[in-house]
Amino acid sequence: MSENLLELDHLSVSFDTPKGEVEAVRDVTLNLKKGEILCVVGESGCGKTVMCKSVMKLLPKNCRIKSGRIRVQGEDITDYKERDMRALRGKRFAMVFQDPMTTLNPTIPIGKQITEAILKHESVSKEEAKQRAIEMLDLVGIKDANERFKLQPHFFSGGMRQRCVLAVALASKPELLFADEATTALDVTVEEKILTLLLDIRDKLGIGIVFISHDLGAVARVADRVAVMYAGKIVEIGTVDEIYYDPRHPYTWGLLSSLPALAKKDGELNYIHGMPPSLIDPPPGDAFAQRNEYALAIDYEKAPPMFDISETHKAATWLLDKRAPRVVSPVNLKKRSALWQQIQ
């Protein structure tokens, strides 16, 4: 089991609010191996970020881990206090956020922000730390690192800033990197470069990456495995090919078929009707049932368990039960994507 970098075991995370308890993450089980990129996709508010932050223990005070365990490299960190976490953050795992401008300190030169991360975790001389920081900037593809070392963040463009944030995150040699919508705010060309960089870093350093995004195009580019989240639960998880070419959950169908990239131009886009349910008092049964055109009667009563489709592919929908009627996936990605490539 120790080859698993990160293991979440039936993790549930709740917020206590004046209106009641909000269960933002519900019974999530997943693992991440060394050198693997796991993408978490889903709509806003489905609990993607909360899940990652609960590993980092960066959540506000009114939030608690209700049940389940979090293990990092076999070490159970579920009950770790702030003091224990401080030693782990940066060293074991680091996180990159969406907006590079708010992550970086605008008054401190980039280089200093990177050396700060190194000096915090390792007992090296300032000179060595500087050398390492310049190497980091090189690694993330910033040219003339020696000169740029002294510049403040506002001298850099958005993409460059995101590279700097990556350099800060990677400076203390984490083994696990959380990238929370790290490329969402960037232009396509810049996004492409950052995604290539992530793949590069993974190959060079062999770290595990949890990549959160709602852009299924970017996910297709980097993912080894994909987890689809809905209302705090993982509804489908599998390798990237399994999710894109053989999706089994109606929610995944809905997501894939609402993409304009693969739609016929004269047609209409499909979309998922309705809104995600409020997590304050979630309905009984499957949270997706209300919006699911394939919902069965049992969906309104009992939440489906995870059904195994293959060793790596799991989905939580009653449609996979032996007794359920057979439904053919409406998404035929292969066919539509062939259409796209033909005209490329």
Next chain:
Amino acid sequence: MAADTIVDVKDLSLHFKIDEFYTVKAIDGVSFSIKDGEVFGLVGETGCGKSTTARAIAGLYRPTGGDVLYRGSSVTEKSTLDKMHKEVQMIFQDSGAALNPRMTVEKIILEPLRIHHIPTNSVTSRERLGFLLEKTGLDKSHLSKFPQELSGGQRQRVAIARSLMMEPKLVIADEPVASLDISIQAQIINLFKHLQNEHNFTFLFIAHDLSVVRFISDRVGVMLKGKLVETAATEELFNNPIHPYTKSLLSAIHIPDPEYERSKTFLEYNTEQVLGTEMKEMANDHFVLQ
């Protein structure tokens, strides 16, 4: 000028003078025209001048060079602007900031009428309100709500309903779906397409998501560093890009297809420089900066 041209941008320049020594050339000699009833998509990276161009067309900025003609008359003239206030509407990216938090949805949608001194309680106005609610997928219960009580998708619908209240001839939408979830984005795009088909208004659609632009636009213009580098009919542009920047931009699009993503090659382009000096017609209605 052809009779069916609604907007004609002629060698438009907009330079913002920061201080004595430094001028930002937000738009630098851009020319294109939008035909009546078409959807014109404008794409490009952040800071390339898409939004500035849109605002200049709406008459919100006074050009430092060149001109924008709306139905043949310059938008810098007051008489044109008066006409445009009734006929041109804008939709912005952040609907949370575009709607007044102290007004109810009903007041927001009816505000254009009040501004133009049209009675809001008349039968026609109420009918139009009901019609727009239905078309944008809202219902009567939303009318008494405040913007902050609605979700992002619903707020964007309110903004769209408001922009259509005056039966505009030209709608300028600046990244209207960029901040929305995929599923809501799909609903809003359908709505645009549907409304555009039905009412046949002209649509200037600005986005950085090329797959959205491809889906909705009839013609596309690609901007880079304040210059228009290529413009053509949508499928012509996507199938046969000529300018190296357009090629680079198209090669960067992420398609939700893992096999394609693994095999594709990204063509890099140094965006610091704009290749070419003059727009030339390479094929029928396909202009490239050469």
